[in-house]
Amino acid sequence: MEEKMADYGKIEKAAKTRKTVFSTITYILLIFWAVIVLFPFYWMILTSVKSYGAYNSEYIPAFFTRSPTLQNYADAFTAVPLGRYFANTVIFTIVTTAVMIVVITLAAFAFARLDFRGKNIAFILFLSLMMIPNELVIITNFVTITNLNMRNTFSGLILPSVTSVFYIYLLKENFEQIPDSLYYAAKVDGTSDLKYLLRVMIPISKPTLITITILKVIECWNSYVWPRLITDDENYFLVSNGIQEIRENGFGRENIPAMMAAVVVISLPLIILFLIFRKKVMAGVSRGGTKG
Known part of the structure; x- marks a missing residue:
């Protein structure tokens, strides 16, 4: 033993x-x-935080600096209108995200809960749009916006980004996890579809909606190709395509420390946003991808 x-x-x-x-x-x-x-x-x-002289005098890159400076950050807001780029980006991000949330919520509700002829076929065709390369969509959008004389306008920047097939699919899958009995009980009580959506489905799906909102904010903030293509007026530059303006007409191609200071300033809001809402992002993605 x-x-x-x-x-x-x-x-x-x-x-x-x-x-x-x-x-x-x-x-x-x-x-x-x-x-x-x-x-x-x-x-x-x-x-x-390295000075221009200290950076250029380093034959071997140093992994620390004994004389940090914040002058590069001051130059980031004086050499170019970085504040205007920030304001434009904030407007573009808030309006685009708000409109998109409304659009995809109504679309996801229609596909998840309403019954109408050809719904499944329409949804399959809708999903097939994900197979179209983004480059082709950009070309089509560019021609459309140009023909409507909406270049160098916030409307031209915002309209092509107010919907997303993937986000509609993600939210639809989340809506379908809500028991049908809640919907039928609400209909018996005389609740309209819109009221049911606002009072039942949206509160239950709040984690997924928060996730989509954060992901869309990041997408808008990092948007480069479309703003660069549709705007050539500095008054409508976003921070992403403003970086190119900073490099070419602000600090020059050799002032790397000032360029890095501008990149830090531009990246900081997204880093803070993700650190604050990282748990909600993970919860929303896992919830949207789980059935039952």
Whole structure:
């Protein structure tokens, strides 16, 4: 009996040792991967606090600086109208996201809850739009916006981005998880479809809607190709295509520290947004991708 207990203790000890070794290796790999991912951000911030002279005098790049400066950040707002780029981007992001949320919510509700002839076929055709390359859509949108004389306007920037097939699909899948009995009970009580959507479906699907909102905000903030294509007036530049203006007409191609300072300023809102809502993003994505 004692021998069996001793053998059991050895087996348990060996299992704990294997578990400890496995956990240690896992954490080492995670730390290594985190360093690889975060190092570009560290290098960007480090470069932004180096003076122009100190940066150019480094024959071998230094991983720290003894004389940090914030002058590059001051130059980021004086050499070019970075504040205007920020304001344009905020307007573009808020309006586009708000309109898109309304559009995709109504569309997802129609596909998930309403019954009408040809609904399944219409949804399949709708999903097939995801197979069209973005380049073809951009060309079509450019021709349409140009023919409507909407270049260099906020309307021209916003209209092509107020819907998303993927977000409609994601929200539709979330809506379909809500039991049909709630809908039928609401109809028996005389509740309209719009009231049911606002009072039942939207509150239940709040995590997914928050996720979609955050992802859309990030998408709008990072938008580059379409704003660059549809605007050539500096008054309508966003921060993304404003970076090119900063590089060409602001600091010049050699003033890398000032460029990095502008990039840090532009990236900071998205980093803060993700850090605040990261748990809601993960919860919304996992909820939208789970049936039952």
